[in-house]
Amino acid sequence: MTTKCFTWTRTLNRGATGNDVKQLQIRIAGWVGYGETLAIDGDFGPATGAAVKRFKAGYRMSETSETAGSPVFNLIYSLQNDDCTPQHFRYPEFDGGCGQSGFSGGAASTATVRDNLLRVMWQLEALRHKLGDRPIVISSGFRSISCNTRVGGVSGSLHTYGTAADLGTSSRPSLCEMWRMARYCGFKEILGPGYPDHDDHVHVGNKSTQFWRAADC
Numbered sequence: 034m035t036t037k038c039f040t041w042t043r044t045l046n047r048g049a050t051g052n053d054v055k056q057l058q059i060r061i062a063g064w065v066g067y068g069e070t071l072a073i074d075g076d077f078g079p080a081t082g083a084a085v086k087r088f089k090a091g092y093r094m095s096e097t098s099e100t101a102g103s104p105v106f107n108l109i110y111s112l113q114n115d116d117c118t119p120q121h122f123r124y125p126e127f128d129g130g131c132g133q134s135g136f137s138g139g140a141a142s143t144a145t146v147r148d149n150l151l152r153v154m155w156q157l158e159a160l161r162h163k164l165g166d167r168p169i170v171i172s173s174g175f176r177s178i179s180c181n182t183r184v185g186g187v188s189g190s191l192h193t194y195g196t197a198a199d200l201g202t203s204s205r206p207s208l209c210e211m212w213r214m215a216r217y218c219g220f221k222e223i224l225g226p227g228y229p230d231h232d233d234h235v236h237v238g239n240k241s242t243q244f245w246r247a248a249d250c
């Protein structure tokens with residue numbers, strides 16, 4: 034258990050605002066309803082409350098109100114690494130691709146890319162837990178613009194912003210299991226088997242408009 038990256042110092046409820054709310058939202062972003070996304074805006078509204086409830090229920094807590102107090106924060110501490118990443122996903126898994134390391138050369142600053150990836154990782158942690166805690170293997174994360182071009186990624190790919198990840202076939206859940214459950218984890222872009230060039234991975238990403246395709250799932 035660690036509190037090295039962020040420590041909450043008050044109980045949070047509907048109406049609370051601030052960075053502590055934002056830090057909570059990042060970590061429960063994967064606990065939304067079907068097709069929903071949680072705004073990371075530092076404003077504790079109904080959607081944040083609903084996500085807190087689902088998060089508690091997902092980890093079998095007996096008390097499942099909207100309130101985020103010590104039990105919720107202790108659960109988060111138990112799930113996170115010292116650098117704020119969730120237990121089962123680390124930054125190097127999402128590195129530059131094409132043999133590059135780090136998060137530069139993308140369509141956003143290195144700091145923004147890292148922030149975007151952190152949210153994706155917590156959504157993936159939720160996805161992983163909902164699918165029975167079986168390993169999920171990242172086959173591609175962030176890509177610099179030059180790398181994205183080299184591998185034939187679409188221009189403006191979410192991968193160049195750090196807002197997307199590809200889940201590979203060596204994951205324990207099947208591609209279609211991951212594709213289906215991703216719809217409950219806040220992802221707006223979900224592409225899988227049957228969509229061109231996605232028969233060997235599931236692509237999940239964050240953007241404003243919904244685009245879900247996987248004809249074979």
Ligand code: ZN
Nearest residue numbers: 197198199236
């Ligand atoms: Zn992708």
